[in-house]
Amino acid sequence: MNGALQLTGYRHSVYTWSARLALTEAGAGFGFVDLDPFTAEGLAALTPLQPFGRVPVLEHGAFRLWETAAILDYVDAEFAAGRLTPEAPRARARMRQVIGIVDAYGYWPLVRQVFSHGFYAGNAGDPAEVSAGLMRAATVLDTLEEIAAEGLVLTPHAMCLASCHLLPMLDYFVRVPVGDRALHRRRALTRWYEATSACDAAMRTRPDLSA
Ligand SMILES: N[C@@H](CCC(=O)N[C@@H](CS)C(=O)NCC(=O)O)C(=O)O
Known part of the structure:
Protein backbone atom coordinates (compact mmCIF):
# COMPACT_ATOMS: atom_id res chain seq x y z
CA MET A 1 0.00 0.00 0.00
CA ALA A 80 10.49 -5.14 7.91
CA ALA A 81 9.32 -8.19 5.95
CA GLY A 82 8.34 -9.85 9.23
CA ARG A 83 11.88 -9.70 10.61
CA LEU A 84 10.60 -8.55 14.01
CA THR A 85 8.33 -11.58 14.49
CA PRO A 86 9.94 -14.95 15.23
CA GLU A 87 8.95 -17.79 12.92
CA ALA A 88 8.98 -20.60 15.46
CA PRO A 89 5.49 -21.12 16.93
CA ARG A 90 6.63 -21.09 20.57
CA ALA A 91 8.75 -17.99 20.22
CA ARG A 92 5.94 -16.22 18.37
CA ALA A 93 3.47 -17.19 21.06
CA ARG A 94 5.84 -15.97 23.80
CA MET A 95 6.20 -12.67 21.96
CA ARG A 96 2.40 -12.25 21.97
CA GLN A 97 2.32 -13.27 25.63
CA VAL A 98 4.86 -10.58 26.57
CA ILE A 99 2.84 -7.96 24.70
CA GLY A 100 -0.30 -9.11 26.53
CA ILE A 101 1.44 -9.02 29.93
CA VAL A 102 2.80 -5.56 29.26
CA ASP A 103 -0.57 -4.14 28.19
CA ALA A 104 -2.78 -5.85 30.76
CA TYR A 105 -0.55 -5.87 33.86
CA GLY A 106 2.58 -3.78 33.20
CA TYR A 107 1.69 -0.33 31.92
CA TRP A 108 -0.21 0.92 34.93
CA PRO A 109 2.17 -0.08 37.78
CA LEU A 110 5.44 0.46 35.86
CA VAL A 111 4.57 3.71 34.13
CA ARG A 112 1.54 5.36 35.66
CA GLN A 113 2.36 4.51 39.27
CA VAL A 114 6.12 4.04 39.75
CA PHE A 115 7.42 6.28 36.96
CA SER A 116 4.82 9.03 36.96
CA HIS A 117 4.78 9.39 40.73
CA GLY A 118 8.47 8.59 41.35
CA PHE A 119 10.20 10.47 38.54
CA TYR A 120 8.19 13.62 39.07
CA ALA A 121 8.31 13.22 42.85
CA GLY A 122 9.40 16.81 43.36
CA ASN A 123 6.19 18.02 41.79
CA ALA A 124 2.94 16.17 42.20
CA GLY A 125 4.27 12.66 42.87
CA ASP A 126 2.52 10.52 45.48
CA PRO A 127 4.92 8.11 47.30
CA ALA A 128 1.99 5.81 48.13
CA GLU A 129 1.41 5.31 44.39
CA VAL A 130 5.11 4.41 43.94
CA SER A 131 4.88 1.78 46.70
CA ALA A 132 1.62 0.33 45.39
CA GLY A 133 2.99 0.24 41.84
CA LEU A 134 6.19 -1.44 42.98
CA MET A 135 4.22 -4.19 44.69
CA ARG A 136 2.07 -4.77 41.60
CA ALA A 137 5.16 -4.65 39.37
CA ALA A 138 6.78 -7.58 41.17
CA THR A 139 4.63 -10.24 39.50
CA VAL A 140 5.07 -8.54 36.11
CA LEU A 141 8.85 -8.55 36.49
CA ASP A 142 8.89 -12.15 37.76
CA THR A 143 6.94 -13.42 34.75
CA LEU A 144 9.13 -11.46 32.35
CA GLU A 145 12.24 -12.78 34.09
CA GLU A 146 11.02 -16.33 33.60
CA ILE A 147 10.40 -15.65 29.92
CA ALA A 148 13.79 -13.97 29.44
CA ALA A 149 15.54 -16.88 31.18
CA GLU A 150 13.75 -19.37 28.95
CA GLY A 151 15.38 -17.68 25.96
CA LEU A 152 12.73 -17.76 23.24
CA VAL A 153 12.26 -13.98 23.28
CA LEU A 154 13.68 -11.11 25.38
CA THR A 155 17.21 -12.25 24.63
CA PRO A 156 20.06 -9.76 24.19
CA HIS A 157 20.73 -8.54 20.62
CA ALA A 158 17.60 -10.16 19.10
CA MET A 159 14.99 -7.48 18.56
CA CYS A 160 11.38 -8.56 18.14
CA LEU A 161 8.03 -6.84 18.64
CA ALA A 162 7.99 -7.87 22.32
CA SER A 163 11.19 -5.89 22.81
CA CYS A 164 9.69 -2.86 21.07
CA HIS A 165 6.60 -3.07 23.27
CA LEU A 166 8.37 -3.61 26.58
CA LEU A 167 11.55 -1.55 26.39
CA PRO A 168 9.97 1.92 26.74
CA MET A 169 8.01 0.95 29.87
CA LEU A 170 10.98 -0.67 31.55
CA ASP A 171 13.24 2.22 30.54
CA TYR A 172 10.92 4.68 32.31
CA PHE A 173 10.48 2.36 35.30
CA VAL A 174 14.25 2.19 35.97
CA ARG A 175 14.57 5.96 36.06
CA VAL A 176 13.13 5.70 39.55
CA PRO A 177 15.78 4.19 41.89
CA VAL A 178 13.38 1.64 43.45
CA GLY A 179 12.42 0.53 39.93
CA ASP A 180 16.06 0.19 38.94
CA ARG A 181 16.77 -1.97 42.00
CA ALA A 182 13.70 -4.11 41.27
CA LEU A 183 14.88 -4.76 37.70
CA HIS A 184 18.41 -5.63 38.78
CA ARG A 185 17.10 -8.39 41.05
CA ARG A 186 16.04 -10.18 37.80
CA ARG A 187 19.23 -11.22 36.03
CA ALA A 188 18.00 -12.48 32.65
CA LEU A 189 15.65 -9.52 32.23
CA THR A 190 18.46 -7.16 33.19
CA ARG A 191 20.75 -8.71 30.56
CA TRP A 192 18.04 -8.21 27.92
CA TYR A 193 17.32 -4.67 29.10
CA GLU A 194 20.95 -3.57 29.12
CA ALA A 195 21.60 -4.83 25.58
CA THR A 196 18.32 -3.60 24.12
CA SER A 197 18.33 -0.16 25.73
CA ALA A 198 21.78 0.44 24.20
CA CYS A 199 20.86 -0.63 20.66
CA ASP A 200 20.97 1.94 17.90
CA ALA A 201 17.20 2.25 17.38
CA ALA A 202 16.61 2.71 21.12
CA MET A 203 19.31 5.37 21.38
CA ARG A 204 17.91 7.23 18.38
CA THR A 205 14.31 7.22 19.63
CA ARG A 206 14.62 7.55 23.43
CA PRO A 207 12.49 10.54 24.51
CA ASP A 208 14.22 13.53 26.08
CA LEU A 209 12.17 13.93 29.22
CA SER A 210 13.70 17.29 30.00
CA ALA A 211 12.19 18.75 26.80
N1 LIG B 1 -4.24 0.44 24.31
C1 LIG B 1 -3.53 1.60 23.82
C2 LIG B 1 -2.96 2.35 25.02
C3 LIG B 1 -2.26 3.63 24.60
C4 LIG B 1 -2.11 4.57 25.80
O1 LIG B 1 -2.61 4.33 26.90
N2 LIG B 1 -1.37 5.65 25.55
C5 LIG B 1 -1.24 6.65 26.60
C6 LIG B 1 0.07 7.40 26.49
S1 LIG B 1 1.46 6.36 26.83
C7 LIG B 1 -2.34 7.67 26.44
O2 LIG B 1 -2.66 8.05 25.34
N3 LIG B 1 -2.90 8.10 27.55
C8 LIG B 1 -3.93 9.11 27.56
C9 LIG B 1 -4.88 8.90 28.68
O3 LIG B 1 -4.68 8.00 29.49
O4 LIG B 1 -5.84 9.69 28.75
C10 LIG B 1 -2.44 1.18 22.85
O5 LIG B 1 -2.01 0.03 22.90
O6 LIG B 1 -2.04 1.98 22.00
Missing part, protein backbone atom coordinates in the same frame (compact mmCIF):
# COMPACT_ATOMS: atom_id res chain seq x y z
CA ASN A 2 1.34 3.44 -0.87
CA GLY A 3 0.97 6.82 0.76
CA ALA A 4 2.66 8.97 3.34
CA LEU A 5 3.44 7.38 6.67
CA GLN A 6 2.55 9.51 9.66
CA LEU A 7 2.62 8.78 13.36
CA THR A 8 0.53 10.88 15.72
CA GLY A 9 1.74 10.52 19.27
CA TYR A 10 2.99 12.30 22.33
CA ARG A 11 6.75 12.74 22.60
CA HIS A 12 6.88 11.49 26.22
CA SER A 13 4.49 8.57 25.76
CA VAL A 14 5.85 5.05 26.19
CA TYR A 15 3.40 3.61 23.68
CA THR A 16 4.42 6.25 21.16
CA TRP A 17 8.05 5.34 21.78
CA SER A 18 7.21 1.67 21.06
CA ALA A 19 5.83 2.65 17.67
CA ARG A 20 8.79 4.94 16.91
CA LEU A 21 11.17 2.18 17.94
CA ALA A 22 9.54 -0.37 15.64
CA LEU A 23 9.39 2.10 12.73
CA THR A 24 13.06 2.98 13.22
CA GLU A 25 14.12 -0.65 13.60
CA ALA A 26 12.18 -1.42 10.40
CA GLY A 27 13.92 1.44 8.59
CA ALA A 28 10.64 3.17 7.70
CA GLY A 29 10.70 6.94 7.24
CA PHE A 30 7.72 8.66 8.87
CA GLY A 31 6.35 12.06 9.80
CA PHE A 32 5.53 12.76 13.43
CA VAL A 33 2.69 14.86 14.84
CA ASP A 34 3.04 15.58 18.55
CA LEU A 35 -0.24 15.74 20.51
CA ASP A 36 -0.48 15.62 24.29
CA PRO A 37 -3.53 13.49 25.18
CA PHE A 38 -3.39 14.78 28.75
CA THR A 39 -4.35 18.33 27.70
CA ALA A 40 -7.81 19.49 26.56
CA GLU A 41 -6.43 20.79 23.25
CA GLY A 42 -4.48 17.62 22.55
CA LEU A 43 -7.48 15.46 23.33
CA ALA A 44 -9.76 17.53 21.10
CA ALA A 45 -7.35 17.09 18.19
CA LEU A 46 -6.86 13.39 18.92
CA THR A 47 -10.40 12.07 19.33
CA PRO A 48 -11.32 12.42 15.63
CA LEU A 49 -8.38 10.07 14.96
CA GLN A 50 -8.70 7.80 18.02
CA PRO A 51 -12.11 7.77 19.73
CA PHE A 52 -10.63 6.78 23.11
CA GLY A 53 -8.22 9.71 23.07
CA ARG A 54 -5.06 7.60 23.26
CA VAL A 55 -1.78 7.75 21.40
CA PRO A 56 -0.24 6.54 19.12
CA VAL A 57 -2.13 6.55 15.82
CA LEU A 58 -0.46 5.46 12.58
CA GLU A 59 -1.66 6.65 9.19
CA HIS A 60 -0.37 5.15 5.96
CA GLY A 61 -2.07 7.01 3.16
CA ALA A 62 -5.80 6.64 3.89
CA PHE A 63 -5.27 3.66 6.19
CA ARG A 64 -5.53 4.63 9.86
CA LEU A 65 -4.55 2.26 12.66
CA TRP A 66 -4.41 2.53 16.44
CA GLU A 67 -3.60 0.17 19.31
CA THR A 68 0.14 -0.22 19.61
CA ALA A 69 0.23 -4.02 19.22
CA ALA A 70 -1.63 -3.70 15.90
CA ILE A 71 0.63 -0.85 14.78
CA LEU A 72 3.76 -2.88 15.53
CA ASP A 73 2.38 -5.86 13.62
CA TYR A 74 1.64 -3.69 10.63
CA VAL A 75 5.04 -1.97 10.71
CA ASP A 76 6.79 -5.32 10.86
CA ALA A 77 4.81 -6.87 8.01
CA GLU A 78 4.84 -3.79 5.78
CA PHE A 79 8.34 -2.42 6.35
Whole structure:
Protein backbone atom coordinates (compact mmCIF):
# COMPACT_ATOMS: atom_id res chain seq x y z
CA MET A 1 0.00 0.00 0.00
CA ASN A 2 1.34 3.44 -0.87
CA GLY A 3 0.97 6.82 0.76
CA ALA A 4 2.66 8.97 3.34
CA LEU A 5 3.44 7.38 6.67
CA GLN A 6 2.55 9.51 9.66
CA LEU A 7 2.62 8.78 13.36
CA THR A 8 0.53 10.88 15.72
CA GLY A 9 1.74 10.52 19.27
CA TYR A 10 2.99 12.30 22.33
CA ARG A 11 6.75 12.74 22.60
CA HIS A 12 6.88 11.49 26.22
CA SER A 13 4.49 8.57 25.76
CA VAL A 14 5.85 5.05 26.19
CA TYR A 15 3.40 3.61 23.68
CA THR A 16 4.42 6.25 21.16
CA TRP A 17 8.05 5.34 21.78
CA SER A 18 7.21 1.67 21.06
CA ALA A 19 5.83 2.65 17.67
CA ARG A 20 8.79 4.94 16.91
CA LEU A 21 11.17 2.18 17.94
CA ALA A 22 9.54 -0.37 15.64
CA LEU A 23 9.39 2.10 12.73
CA THR A 24 13.06 2.98 13.22
CA GLU A 25 14.12 -0.65 13.60
CA ALA A 26 12.18 -1.42 10.40
CA GLY A 27 13.92 1.44 8.59
CA ALA A 28 10.64 3.17 7.70
CA GLY A 29 10.70 6.94 7.24
CA PHE A 30 7.72 8.66 8.87
CA GLY A 31 6.35 12.06 9.80
CA PHE A 32 5.53 12.76 13.43
CA VAL A 33 2.69 14.86 14.84
CA ASP A 34 3.04 15.58 18.55
CA LEU A 35 -0.24 15.74 20.51
CA ASP A 36 -0.48 15.62 24.29
CA PRO A 37 -3.53 13.49 25.18
CA PHE A 38 -3.39 14.78 28.75
CA THR A 39 -4.35 18.33 27.70
CA ALA A 40 -7.81 19.49 26.56
CA GLU A 41 -6.43 20.79 23.25
CA GLY A 42 -4.48 17.62 22.55
CA LEU A 43 -7.48 15.46 23.33
CA ALA A 44 -9.76 17.53 21.10
CA ALA A 45 -7.35 17.09 18.19
CA LEU A 46 -6.86 13.39 18.92
CA THR A 47 -10.40 12.07 19.33
CA PRO A 48 -11.32 12.42 15.63
CA LEU A 49 -8.38 10.07 14.96
CA GLN A 50 -8.70 7.80 18.02
CA PRO A 51 -12.11 7.77 19.73
CA PHE A 52 -10.63 6.78 23.11
CA GLY A 53 -8.22 9.71 23.07
CA ARG A 54 -5.06 7.60 23.26
CA VAL A 55 -1.78 7.75 21.40
CA PRO A 56 -0.24 6.54 19.12
CA VAL A 57 -2.13 6.55 15.82
CA LEU A 58 -0.46 5.46 12.58
CA GLU A 59 -1.66 6.65 9.19
CA HIS A 60 -0.37 5.15 5.96
CA GLY A 61 -2.07 7.01 3.16
CA ALA A 62 -5.80 6.64 3.89
CA PHE A 63 -5.27 3.66 6.19
CA ARG A 64 -5.53 4.63 9.86
CA LEU A 65 -4.55 2.26 12.66
CA TRP A 66 -4.41 2.53 16.44
CA GLU A 67 -3.60 0.17 19.31
CA THR A 68 0.14 -0.22 19.61
CA ALA A 69 0.23 -4.02 19.22
CA ALA A 70 -1.63 -3.70 15.90
CA ILE A 71 0.63 -0.85 14.78
CA LEU A 72 3.76 -2.88 15.53
CA ASP A 73 2.38 -5.86 13.62
CA TYR A 74 1.64 -3.69 10.63
CA VAL A 75 5.04 -1.97 10.71
CA ASP A 76 6.79 -5.32 10.86
CA ALA A 77 4.81 -6.87 8.01
CA GLU A 78 4.84 -3.79 5.78
CA PHE A 79 8.34 -2.42 6.35
CA ALA A 80 10.49 -5.14 7.91
CA ALA A 81 9.32 -8.19 5.95
CA GLY A 82 8.34 -9.85 9.23
CA ARG A 83 11.88 -9.70 10.61
CA LEU A 84 10.60 -8.55 14.01
CA THR A 85 8.33 -11.58 14.49
CA PRO A 86 9.94 -14.95 15.23
CA GLU A 87 8.95 -17.79 12.92
CA ALA A 88 8.98 -20.60 15.46
CA PRO A 89 5.49 -21.12 16.93
CA ARG A 90 6.63 -21.09 20.57
CA ALA A 91 8.75 -17.99 20.22
CA ARG A 92 5.94 -16.22 18.37
CA ALA A 93 3.47 -17.19 21.06
CA ARG A 94 5.84 -15.97 23.80
CA MET A 95 6.20 -12.67 21.96
CA ARG A 96 2.40 -12.25 21.97
CA GLN A 97 2.32 -13.27 25.63
CA VAL A 98 4.86 -10.58 26.57
CA ILE A 99 2.84 -7.96 24.70
CA GLY A 100 -0.30 -9.11 26.53
CA ILE A 101 1.44 -9.02 29.93
CA VAL A 102 2.80 -5.56 29.26
CA ASP A 103 -0.57 -4.14 28.19
CA ALA A 104 -2.78 -5.85 30.76
CA TYR A 105 -0.55 -5.87 33.86
CA GLY A 106 2.58 -3.78 33.20
CA TYR A 107 1.69 -0.33 31.92
CA TRP A 108 -0.21 0.92 34.93
CA PRO A 109 2.17 -0.08 37.78
CA LEU A 110 5.44 0.46 35.86
CA VAL A 111 4.57 3.71 34.13
CA ARG A 112 1.54 5.36 35.66
CA GLN A 113 2.36 4.51 39.27
CA VAL A 114 6.12 4.04 39.75
CA PHE A 115 7.42 6.28 36.96
CA SER A 116 4.82 9.03 36.96
CA HIS A 117 4.78 9.39 40.73
CA GLY A 118 8.47 8.59 41.35
CA PHE A 119 10.20 10.47 38.54
CA TYR A 120 8.19 13.62 39.07
CA ALA A 121 8.31 13.22 42.85
CA GLY A 122 9.40 16.81 43.36
CA ASN A 123 6.19 18.02 41.79
CA ALA A 124 2.94 16.17 42.20
CA GLY A 125 4.27 12.66 42.87
CA ASP A 126 2.52 10.52 45.48
CA PRO A 127 4.92 8.11 47.30
CA ALA A 128 1.99 5.81 48.13
CA GLU A 129 1.41 5.31 44.39
CA VAL A 130 5.11 4.41 43.94
CA SER A 131 4.88 1.78 46.70
CA ALA A 132 1.62 0.33 45.39
CA GLY A 133 2.99 0.24 41.84
CA LEU A 134 6.19 -1.44 42.98
CA MET A 135 4.22 -4.19 44.69
CA ARG A 136 2.07 -4.77 41.60
CA ALA A 137 5.16 -4.65 39.37
CA ALA A 138 6.78 -7.58 41.17
CA THR A 139 4.63 -10.24 39.50
CA VAL A 140 5.07 -8.54 36.11
CA LEU A 141 8.85 -8.55 36.49
CA ASP A 142 8.89 -12.15 37.76
CA THR A 143 6.94 -13.42 34.75
CA LEU A 144 9.13 -11.46 32.35
CA GLU A 145 12.24 -12.78 34.09
CA GLU A 146 11.02 -16.33 33.60
CA ILE A 147 10.40 -15.65 29.92
CA ALA A 148 13.79 -13.97 29.44
CA ALA A 149 15.54 -16.88 31.18
CA GLU A 150 13.75 -19.37 28.95
CA GLY A 151 15.38 -17.68 25.96
CA LEU A 152 12.73 -17.76 23.24
CA VAL A 153 12.26 -13.98 23.28
CA LEU A 154 13.68 -11.11 25.38
CA THR A 155 17.21 -12.25 24.63
CA PRO A 156 20.06 -9.76 24.19
CA HIS A 157 20.73 -8.54 20.62
CA ALA A 158 17.60 -10.16 19.10
CA MET A 159 14.99 -7.48 18.56
CA CYS A 160 11.38 -8.56 18.14
CA LEU A 161 8.03 -6.84 18.64
CA ALA A 162 7.99 -7.87 22.32
CA SER A 163 11.19 -5.89 22.81
CA CYS A 164 9.69 -2.86 21.07
CA HIS A 165 6.60 -3.07 23.27
CA LEU A 166 8.37 -3.61 26.58
CA LEU A 167 11.55 -1.55 26.39
CA PRO A 168 9.97 1.92 26.74
CA MET A 169 8.01 0.95 29.87
CA LEU A 170 10.98 -0.67 31.55
CA ASP A 171 13.24 2.22 30.54
CA TYR A 172 10.92 4.68 32.31
CA PHE A 173 10.48 2.36 35.30
CA VAL A 174 14.25 2.19 35.97
CA ARG A 175 14.57 5.96 36.06
CA VAL A 176 13.13 5.70 39.55
CA PRO A 177 15.78 4.19 41.89
CA VAL A 178 13.38 1.64 43.45
CA GLY A 179 12.42 0.53 39.93
CA ASP A 180 16.06 0.19 38.94
CA ARG A 181 16.77 -1.97 42.00
CA ALA A 182 13.70 -4.11 41.27
CA LEU A 183 14.88 -4.76 37.70
CA HIS A 184 18.41 -5.63 38.78
CA ARG A 185 17.10 -8.39 41.05
CA ARG A 186 16.04 -10.18 37.80
CA ARG A 187 19.23 -11.22 36.03
CA ALA A 188 18.00 -12.48 32.65
CA LEU A 189 15.65 -9.52 32.23
CA THR A 190 18.46 -7.16 33.19
CA ARG A 191 20.75 -8.71 30.56
CA TRP A 192 18.04 -8.21 27.92
CA TYR A 193 17.32 -4.67 29.10
CA GLU A 194 20.95 -3.57 29.12
CA ALA A 195 21.60 -4.83 25.58
CA THR A 196 18.32 -3.60 24.12
CA SER A 197 18.33 -0.16 25.73
CA ALA A 198 21.78 0.44 24.20
CA CYS A 199 20.86 -0.63 20.66
CA ASP A 200 20.97 1.94 17.90
CA ALA A 201 17.20 2.25 17.38
CA ALA A 202 16.61 2.71 21.12
CA MET A 203 19.31 5.37 21.38
CA ARG A 204 17.91 7.23 18.38
CA THR A 205 14.31 7.22 19.63
CA ARG A 206 14.62 7.55 23.43
CA PRO A 207 12.49 10.54 24.51
CA ASP A 208 14.22 13.53 26.08
CA LEU A 209 12.17 13.93 29.22
CA SER A 210 13.70 17.29 30.00
CA ALA A 211 12.19 18.75 26.80
N1 LIG B 1 -4.24 0.44 24.31
C1 LIG B 1 -3.53 1.60 23.82
C2 LIG B 1 -2.96 2.35 25.02
C3 LIG B 1 -2.26 3.63 24.60
C4 LIG B 1 -2.11 4.57 25.80
O1 LIG B 1 -2.61 4.33 26.90
N2 LIG B 1 -1.37 5.65 25.55
C5 LIG B 1 -1.24 6.65 26.60
C6 LIG B 1 0.07 7.40 26.49
S1 LIG B 1 1.46 6.36 26.83
C7 LIG B 1 -2.34 7.67 26.44
O2 LIG B 1 -2.66 8.05 25.34
N3 LIG B 1 -2.90 8.10 27.55
C8 LIG B 1 -3.93 9.11 27.56
C9 LIG B 1 -4.88 8.90 28.68
O3 LIG B 1 -4.68 8.00 29.49
O4 LIG B 1 -5.84 9.69 28.75
C10 LIG B 1 -2.44 1.18 22.85
O5 LIG B 1 -2.01 0.03 22.90
O6 LIG B 1 -2.04 1.98 22.00
